[in-house]
Amino acid sequence: DGSSTPTEVSVIAQPLAGKKLSKKLFKVVKKAASAKALRRGVKEVVKALRKGESGLCIIAGDISPIDVISHLAVFCEEKDVPYVYVSSKAELGAASGTKRPTSCLLVVPGAGFDAQDKYDEAAKEVAAITPTF
Secondary structure (H helix, E strand, O other), X not given: OOOOOOOOXXXXXXXXXXXXXXXXXXXXXXXXXXXXXXXXXXXXXXXXXXXXXXXXXXXXXOOOOHHHOHHHHHHHHHOOOXXXXXXOHHHHHHHOOOOOOOOEEEEOOOOOOOOHHHHHHHHHHXXXXXXXX
């Protein structure tokens, strides 16, 4: 693990995934990346949500300035898409198969996505920690 510097996670990053759930989510993201069932970055995620795509939205909690992604949680709630924060944008980027840190991504399971069971399990855990209003 090359990340020895601690990252500053924002206070609005709720619900924040624990270590175990984060590991599960990163595994799902890796599978989704190889199956091309992934939308990376704020612009792409917002566009996908606007077009009615649904899936699991994973947002990095250490983005600075936080305003860049602060609207995403509200948008996900409006579209009934489960979302969760993870502590590191670098880990999220690495899991999605890029060297670049990623602020957010949307896992959209479709044809050729072979990790549906892992996705369902992760989505269930995310739904359990997501606040309902």
